[in-house]
Amino acid sequence: MPERKLRLAVVGCGAIAERGHIPAARRVGEVRLVALVDSDTARAEALARRFGVPRVAATLSGVAAEVDAAILATPPHVRPALAEEAFREGLHVLCEKPLANTTTEAEAILRAAARARRVLAVAHTYRFFPNRIRLYEMLGQGVLGGVRRIDVREGMPAGWPTRSGYPFRKEMVPGGVLLTLGIHSLDALFWWFGEPFAFQYEDDSVGGLESNARIRMHFAGEVEASVRLSRTCRLENRMTVEGERGALSVPVYDQRVIHQCLGGKEARRVVERGRSGLVHVVAEQLRDFARSITEQRAPRATGADGLRVVQFIEGCYAAKRARPLPEQAPIAGFTW
Template sequence: MTNRKLRDSALRVGIVGMGWAGETHLKAYQQLPNVDVIAIADPREERLTQLQRTYNIPDVHTHFGPLVERPDLDIVSVCTPNQFHAPISIAALENGKHVLCEKPLARSSAEGEAMVRAAVQAGRVLEVAFNHRQRGDVSVLKQMIDEGQLGHIYHAKASWMRRSGIPGMGGWFTNRELAGGGPLIDLGVHVLDMALYLMDEPEVVAVSAATYAELGPRGRGGRNDARTMDVGPFEVEDLATAFIRLAGGATLLLEASWAVYGRAGDDFGVTLYGSDGGADIEVHNYNWENTLTVYTDIDGKPAVLKPEVPKGTGHSGVIANFVSIIESGDWSAHVGSEGLRRTQIIDACYRSAAEGREIALTDLAKAIAQDTAAD
């Protein structure tokens, strides 16, 4: 049990949604010397009591409202099912808090845009937790790309595939209203983020996607874990694939599945093809060693490099970066725009899959306007 006194100079944090992600944020904040977690919120009272005792948290709330309205908080972490990301983040921003929202930013572009507007209006930071971007292999490869070692990257693949990994079968993850989608919005968003980050944020022009639900609706591919709220059947995809056109002619293949008849395990990564070199990040069951391979020419001959990579920092790195942005006072570039771009791409992928055609990102704005007018 920790025993931390509250300090006037520390940044004060509240966390909403105390499942796996909420506890992970809590532990990461408590590693920082200049931050105190003073309140947590979740409808599950037993869970609150257990966490309050374990981590020595002064206050607990069974609803997010009283937490985000507290005048003594600087920061709110939003770690709830995806449906609540927008309402809780917007309420926190309107109450003058900086917000770190779990991925995905939102279920839809419209929700994400409302969140970014709230951050701009409040003049506060809105960031999204893309913890896999903090991996050691990603940072080593990013540096090689920035040094020009791969040349111009013209094609990439990003994928996350599980043999049997549907989270909380029948719980919120598989409920369309609560989650907004299946593995594409849950896992695909991580590898999409990794690829776009490594490729230096190219603009996405159009997407053509398809989704499938072959195993989940038949009760196959589940993973035993405690993330259930017993809300209903399997309503989302269990596999999604997308062909993404980028400005300047580059392309990206994106694939995500919670359950597929394929190699046993939980595999993710990116492959990049550049004019002067290529690279693979291949992660099997969350390992971090020997995951990066770089393909190049040495003295005119094909060569394969295996750069050494550190483990990386995951959520600790995300939260340390978020706190340092707040401490810098330079907030205007951190209003959730990156998270929104990922949400827009995924929204366009779901629309493309539903309509069976390529969707231009410029048409997405028109489709959202039509949806809003019809509501």
């Protein structure tokens, strides 16, 4: 336990701040949430009253001298400038995903963190789901033997209650379902298997932001992965890893259940019977961030992890741009 609590500001008081970061901060003994920052100060004030946070400001500079660390939970297009400012002020940063909209911006954030010698963590929240952690451990123990296939199906009609509407606004994000939703599962795959050496990508965009996407990836050791993402239709919402001795799978939106089929025997296991839910995993993420500062170690999802997945996604969009668009718009739901 650190001698003094980490004084924290949340910058961007939208949906994830309200449902995740702010309530989570109250559960983490290592931090004290002292300030809420939002360009919409009425919003920040309302949340400050509700959650008992003492300071409110319209800009990070208004509170930077009073805090040690900032969670950047704005839409991604404004985060490079905010991260730059936070590091200049000597703050540690937990940045929401995607780390940035482009590789160039993400690299600049990494450089600013290195210059300032401050921690940069990225909110790749699936890394804190108990079943994802357990699956990773089981893979490390060789439970499946050689891994052969990975299948990810993640999709439902978009319903996240964002205030800004950033997932659908091209001036705020360069991509749709892949960048705003699929990034979580991609980060989990890269965490488990490293980066793929080859991929094929397709999506349903005809000049706008994609709502459906499909990726095939090839990892070392002849491991093939198929990822299907949608923000228009409900899919199976499951990540499955198949190997020589059977299969392990987790429901995408469940944090504790893991299904295993090993040696012909099927079983459903509940990994942890303690707390679960968004606030719980976001609190674990914040605790890891706080401890990475006091223990001077890397956080579970580093800036380099954040950069890697942004780079991969940029590569997907570049591959898409290199192909001609269909002459007629495909009919959503028919082709996808």
